Amino acid sequence: MSLVSITLPILALVFGLISLYMDPKKQKSLALGIITSLLFLICSFAIFNNYQENKKAEAEKVENEKDIKFLKDRLVEQGTVLTNLSSLTKTFQSETKKSLDExxxxxxxxxxIERVREEASKWGSFLKAVETTKEADKERSxxxxxxSKVSRQSxxxxxxxxxxxxxIVESALKELGFKLIRGRANFPAYPTNAIxxxxxxKIEDVKLVAFTLIRAGVRLNVISPFRERKGTRSNLIQVGTYVKYLNSPLLNISxxxxxxxxxxxD
Incomplete structure (x- = not known):
């Protein structure tokens, strides 16, 4: 309820009471004065009321603008978070695919499978294994x-x-032209580490066998000529275990x- 709607009835009541006790001749001028006063008061009240309402509306507008800005800022932040999450998801998917490919x-x-599991459990070791395999394959190629593949047929x-x-390893060796004899390991509990x-x-053929094995995850500690290099072993490359050298430094690609x-x- 506005201030004008409250004030007008009160003023009308006061005017009526005064007119009961006033000389009729003076009532006309009094009425004019009161009406003028009422109009002034009404206008004043209306202007004041309008000012108050405008001030309230302006304050509400400012608050609404603050709320809108706050919501916009939150939306921008959420959008940034979602963008970052999307980017992280894509990166994760890319890295996962890369790891699976490797x-x-x-x-x-x-x-x-056992060697892959062993290396994959140690991330740094796994990355090194992947790099070594790629390098060995490159040198082998x-x-x-x-x-000459023909010369290797002997x-x-x-x-x-x-x-x-x-x-896979046997197929890779045959692909290079070598004849292959699968032997029975004398030291089944120990890993292959020697050629x-x-x-x-030829030394190039020895390197071919070495890189084929390293590519397959074999760790070589030693590459050596036979003690008796001639005779039945002249055209032979033997891959096996040299227990004495198991704790020796590994041979690297370079x-x-x-x-x-x-x-x-020896």
Missing amino acids: INGLLTAGWS KISATS ITVQYFPKNVDKN WFGANV EIKNAKLFIRA
């Missing part, structure tokens, strides 16, 4: 492309499969790649 690459190269690789996918070779075996010859390991 695991598949190891398996395709001849790694055993280089030698294969620049050497070379036999005697192999004792352990801790690798034997089908021996005869007098007629060492094998740059080797001009391999010295007899």
